[in-house]
Amino acid sequence: MYSEKVMDHFMKPRNVGEIPDADGVGTVGNPTCGDLMTMYIKVKDNTLTDVKFKTFGCGAAIATSSMTTELAKGKTIDEAMKITRAEVAENLGGLPPIKMHCSNLAADALHEAIKDYQKKKEKK
């Protein structure tokens, strides 16, 4: 059902965990529908220096979270905001159609984390 790449990211997810002093945190989904993910980002000079995640969900939800952190790390804020769900799925060698919507939320979580960072920065 899943591509090799998805299984690789599911079995060995990259960048798992929380960042206690994160500059931005974004959460999407809810446990009721079976997927919940939180992204943590560290920002320096407008660049994402660290990205970590925690995810409750199916194999696709975990793999897309992991892939999103890999895609986002080292990118500028603007570049990271342009990462799309489709791009995440493509980098994983595709996802089953039924998973494209429900479990492919990681890009959204990343964008929420960036918005959270921007809001905090404005307040300063």
Place this chain on the structure above:
Amino acid sequence: MDNGAGMPLDSKIFEAMKPYFFEDYGNPSSSHSSGNRAKEALVGSREKVAQLVAAEKPQEIIFTSGGTESNNLAVKGAVYRNFKKGNHIITTSIEHISMINICKFLKKHGYDITYIPVNKYGIVDLEKLEEAITEKTILISVMYANGEIGTIQPIKEIGNLAQENNILFHVDAVAAAGKVPINVKEENIDLLSLSSNDLYGPKGVGALYIKKGTKIQPIIQGGGQENGLRSGTENIPGIVGMGMAAELAKVGMLSEVKRLTRLRDKLIKVVLETIDYSFLNGHPTQRLPNNANLRFSYIEGESLILGLDMYGIQISSGSACTSKTLEPSHVLLAIGLAHEEAHGSLVFTLGKQNFEEDMDYVTEMLPDVVKRLRALSPLTPKELLR
């Protein structure tokens, strides 16, 4: 350990079926010798299936294309035949999807359906069932046992209720047949659905027990095979396979019940002991000997399945993410679980190819998979990760 979803065909059964493809390929309705041999095979299989459920006469068994067709024939056949008497059907909230969709269909066509709730173990509420009976009630349909949570219903009590009120009683026994002894007479069952592939027999064959004297209307019109109740040329190789599957199931049942119950209880005991925040869904003892439905907090079922698959362990889940509908199992919601709890449930259905060492292997691997997924989950309490 996903026998509930598909079981291997017993090779002995395949050997018994083979001649009916090549040598005795005749049509049982024909009068030449090949047709006669097919007819004999049909009669023999009918007897064997009748014996599996302790039917009084082989003629009370008719063959269908499977459990789904048997349910359709039983329920539609019974209510169409009795439409003058009433239009009310009583069933439960945890029936198989085929029953649910038959009831939805009948509702559109003017029938009233009452779904009786179950308690937290999945056992149907007998008081509510009795209260639901009206003068218009023409059928009570309750599954013998639930294939997902394993709970076995108080069939005899429900059968008595139905009989006292002169209402037909249909039982979907697809998940239970061959796993536990069934006695249609003692349990006051009028109609009972069976499927061949749940007995290690071939797919595409099923049977319906129709108690002598019970009148139902056929839903397939044609040449009048199967006593006029199921037209269409009989699937002789399949029926021979089902007959043999029924015979093998009956012969081995007592020892297999004992063996599987021991394996099941070991699996449940060790998992609950070794994994924090793990729970058993369904009833601790009133359950199918081959079923263990376990729930793990903070993680999702499909990722558990994938994780276990990496170790060569195949199981299924009550999670939405493994289904076509993306809805969690209606059975788990009916026993009162929250959506996220239903998502974190696993169904182990053991079979004759499972042994003690399989239980040892699962109980050895499962804690690691659970631990790894919990470490990823934002829902896991910190103290559980130390």
